[in-house]
Amino acid sequence: MKSNIRGFITISDNKLNSINTPNGKIDFLEFIGVTNLELLALRNKELDIKSLYKKIGSDITNYNRK
Numbered sequence: 001m002k003s004n005i006r007g008f009i010t011i012s013d014n015k016l017n018s019i020n021t022p023n024g025k026i027d028f029l030e031f032i033g034v035t036n037l038e039l040l041a042l043r044n045k046e047l048d049i050k051s052l053y054k055k056i057g058s059d060i061t062n063y064n065r066k
Contacts, residue, residue, distance in 0.1 A: 033061035
């Protein structure tokens with residue numbers, strides 16, 4: 001099956017809190033799939049990550065998203 005997802009953005013995971021370990025602090029991230037057009041819009045500063053994340057509207061990557 002083909003998908004339009006070509007890359008990812010990262011956001012802080014709001015379900016998992018940061019933890020301190022003997023080796024330092026760990027922050028958890030989520031990867032959200034984005035299309036090539038969305039990546040280009042980010043690169044060209046037409047969108048920022050926060051706006052794109054809001055536009056996508058979900059933490060779950062939809063591989064069938066256009």
